[in-house]
Amino acid sequence: MLTGTGSAVAADEAINFGVPSWPGITVKTEIARQLLAPLGYQGKAQEIGLQVIYQGLDSGDVDVFLGAWLPAQNPMLEPLEADGSITRLATNVTGAQMTLAVPDYVYDSGVTSFADLDAHRDEFNGEIYGFGAGSAASEILNKAIEDDTWGLGDWTLVDTSTVGMLSAAKSHIANQEPIVWVGWTPHWMNLELPMHYLSDSKNLFGEGNGASDVRTLIASDYAEANPNLVTFFDQFSFSAEEQSWMIKQYGQEEKPMEEVATTWIEDHPDRIEAMMEGVTTREGEPAWEAVREKFSL
Numbered sequence: 001m002l003t004g005t006g007s008a009v010a011a012d013e014a015i016n017f018g019v020p021s022w023p024g025i026t027v028k029t030e031i032a033r034q035l036l037a038p039l040g041y042q043g044k045a046q047e048i049g050l051q052v053i054y055q056g057l058d059s060g061d062v063d064v065f066l067g068a069w070l071p072a073q074n075p076m077l078e079p080l081e082a083d084g085s086i087t088r089l090a091t092n093v094t095g096a097q098m099t100l101a102v103p104d105y106v107y108d109s110g111v112t113s114f115a116d117l118d119a120h121r122d123e124f125n126g127e128i129y130g131f132g133a134g135s136a137a138s139e140i141l142n143k144a145i146e147d148d149t150w151g152l153g154d155w156t157l158v159d160t161s162t163v164g165m166l167s168a169a170k171s172h173i174a175n176q177e178p179i180v181w182v183g184w185t186p187h188w189m190n191l192e193l194p195m196h197y198l199s200d201s202k203n204l205f206g207e208g209n210g211a212s213d214v215r216t217l218i219a220s221d222y223a224e225a226n227p228n229l230v231t232f233f234d235q236f237s238f239s240a241e242e243q244s245w246m247i248k249q250y251g252q253e254e255k256p257m258e259e260v261a262t263t264w265i266e267d268h269p270d271r272i273e274a275m276m277e278g279v280t281t282r283e284g285e286p287a288w289e290a291v292r293e294k295f296s297l
Contacts, residue, residue: 015043025066187244191244269297
């Protein structure tokens with residue numbers, strides 16, 4: 001449920017973040033919240049579904065969203081961007097990708113592309129594991145099955161959850177069994193699972209075989225009222241490897257998000273200083289000085 005007060009608080013210290021239940025965005029949002037607190041901004045994370053986040057950006061109940069995976073989310077973003085409701089800011093993760101993945105022993109056996117899947121259908125039991133109905137990946141794969149793209153017309157999408165999908169991947173890998181699932185980076189799976197991404201000349205998951213642009217989105221009215229925050233978020237970014245580390249620490253090792261965020265901040269003073277270039281506190285003082293004092297950087 002959306003609880004923000006929209007444009008009524010646009011000019012004051014409140015920042016309403018829309019946060020789906022994805023570990024990477026959860027930790028990134030917490031890093032932003034911690035960095036902005038000594039500048040006089042009070043961030044609030046609302047854990048809500050992806051479609052509700054876009055609705056909230058449109059209505060003003062959500063101010064900032066750090067997880068716009070593009071082009072996968074373009075159907076939700078483009079209409080609101082076209083009518084001026086949403087402003088697209090910087091890429092906040094470099095090197096992101098989403099496409100189908102298999103264990104390394106499956107890849108080494110010759111299944112290296114989408115084109116190889118159907119010849120090995122029985123080995124996979126005709127199943128592709130996804131991470132949730134209604135996701136962009138689910139829509140892409142259901143359309144591929146409907147259109148019989150790459151011979152997938154008689155395959156089944158097993159849509160569970162991220163946890164369920166990766167539990168199935170780990171179980172199959174432990175038994176050296178074939179499995180194909182929706183993989184992406186950044187995520188801890190890239191650090192922990194012996195996996196390869198399949199090539200796809202049809203680019204079902206987007207150009208560059210699912211190469212993704214993870215953007216920060218801000219409600220346009222809020223951006224206009226808060227240029228200082230626009231400067232900050234345009235400089236707020238991470239590598240895929242860094243976010244994979246965050247996801248592993250929080251999502252897999254179950255460390256508190258506050259601890260993971262603070263650790264990353266304390267370990268990267270040079271990066272934090274760069275994020276603060278040209279940013280001020282709400283009182284107009286240099287942001288870097290306030291953040292450095294807060295975290296003893």
